[in-house]
């Protein structure tokens with residue numbers, strides 16, 4: 001299903017990339033589904049081709065930057081902030097450069113009625129936690145693609161909890177598709193491998209969290225099916 005997208009990306013063809021994503025939209029898929037069903041499989045295939053040395057790093061970079069551009073250009077202009085929209089700060093861990101997923105979940109959060117603040121790749125722990133401490137958001141979403149980054153994630157979560165005690169901590173990314181049990185190692189409120197579960201969590205939680213000081217948020221939140229609530233919850 002993602003074959004035509006792989007071809008368009010490797011050819012660097014913006015027109016065809018945009019057309020394929022627009023057709024999926026017209027068929028009723030939202031960005032969360034488009035990402036899960038089209039973009040992730042296409043980039044996974046491109047990653048395998050790169051690992052087998054069938055394509056170069058330059059071709060992989062071309063494909064990634066093309067998807068990033070098309071997603072960003074297709075996004076609705078954010079305009080006025082919806083009143084009472086809860087804030088979510090989104091960041092890749094220190095040392096984590098896989099930022100396309102973050103770009104996409106930022107747009108999905110906006111579509112779900114949240115106000116995303118996207119910090120991008122390789123965010124140092126100290127900078128992230130200082131940022132959260134100054135203006136605690138209702139949630140923080142950490143994206144992690146490489147298994148070796150689990151210890152960094154665990155330490156980052158510990159510091160986030162200290163800096164912004166009421167902020168919900170969401171963790172996700174590619175590694176949880178490969179090993180769903182890794183989530184149990186983390187002290188997160190919500191762990192999911194995919195953006196569809198995240199979209200559902202954001203929709204469900206939006207009303208409960210509204211815009212209010214994070215420190216006064218309810219202790220427990222409902223978790224939609226599909227995501228993985230932390231055992232024992234917070």
Ligand code: B12
Pocket residue numbers: 035036039040043044045046047048051060064095096097098099100101102104105141142143144145146147170171172173174175191192193194195197198
């Ligand atoms: C593009 C890419 C890169 C680019 C990233 C550029 C960018 N702007 O993002 C660059 C060139 C930087 C890169 C570097 C490396 N990469 Co790379 N990369 C990829 C590739 C091809 C695609 C990743 C991608 O964007 N996928 C599409 C997005 C949309 O999917 P996603 O990231 O999974 O995000 C979705 C979900 O996970 C979820 N999600 C994401 N975040 C969150 C957060 C929350 C809270 C939730 C709920 C959900 C969620 O929603 C997202 C949207 O659908 C993958 C191949 C693959 N199988 O994924 C390899 C891949 C991940 N890379 C790999 C490797 C080895 C590397 C390098 C080590 C290579 C090197 N020797 O330098 C470095 C490491 C850099 C680092 N320290 O981070 C390997 C990892 C192998 C492993 N051990 O697991 C892969 C699998 C390639 C391969 N087949 O070998 N890479």
